[in-house]
Amino acid sequence: MVMSVRMAAPLPLIFLLMIHRVSSADWGVSYRHSHICALKDSSVIMSCTYTYPTGYQIMKVFWTKNPMKVGGEHPDLSEDPKYSQRLQYLGDKQQNCTVRLNHVTQKDSHMYYFRFTTNVTDRKWLGKPGVSLTVTDLQVESPERVTEGDSVCLTCKSSCTPTDRATFIWYRNSQPLTERRDRNNELLLQSVRREDAGRYSCALHGHISPAIHLNVM
Known part of the structure; x- marks a missing residue:
């Protein structure tokens, strides 16, 4: 009886490792274009989709840019006065993370990233490598x-x-x-x-x- 218990003990651990690996592979953000060149004063659509494991609830979705972290957190561009009136989120809290930025200028030439958080504190995702936007005239x-x-x-x-x-x-x-x-x-x-x-x-x-x-x- 003791021998059978010792042989069976590692199996749950292996099973948990397999589940964790499959779950981790489900996190991701995919961008339609990694580089966008736009004309000054035009509107830019950055199309993307995102995935996450089942069992999680999406709490917040937003776009950020370089430099990304301010005080350890990624800034939400929709709360930035320079973007709030020009940024329109066209996506949802399921799969679509498309955003539109209106009246772009050369100052908007940056790397942009989509980020989402879930109901589990340490389960959040930043979509790298992101979208490189260059504004030209x-x-x-x-x-x-x-x-x-x-x-x-x-x-x-x-x-x-x-x-x-x-x-x-x-x-x-x-x-x-x-x-x-x-x-x-x-x-x-x-x-x-x-x-x-x-x-x-x-x-x-x-x-x-x-x-x-x-x-x-």
Whole structure:
């Protein structure tokens, strides 16, 4: 009888270790995009989903950013005056953790993370590696000197490639060049004339760049 008890004793321990391993694997956050490039003053959607083991109740869900900890705790961006009026949580307390940030500026270029807490004090999760957000602006580049008869290429540039690519629209003297709509960020003017001179700008997703003046000699 004693021998059988000694042989059976380790089995519950092995069983508990197996349960713990399966349970731990259920914690996680998955982001649709790990890097997002957005235009200044646009709205950014950071899509994500999260999982956790059954038996836990979600108490709080929020987004945070680098530097993450303030006094040992992760700050909730919805309570930050710089974000509270622009941040909208589109998710829930089940699986969806998507958030939208409106009217972004270059100061919003950070690493962002989703975090959730449960009804068990030490059972909380921070979704690393997170989402890297870079906010950029559009700028038109052109040759310094243009002579009548030249072929001129204007380029709509940004510090990063916008995640949501769309059709570029070009403007001359604030009027759209309706024939110049392309997914390419370049505007080619062949055999320019003096009438082609003016202020050129480009737009993407309705966001227009500062205009540059093209002078044809």
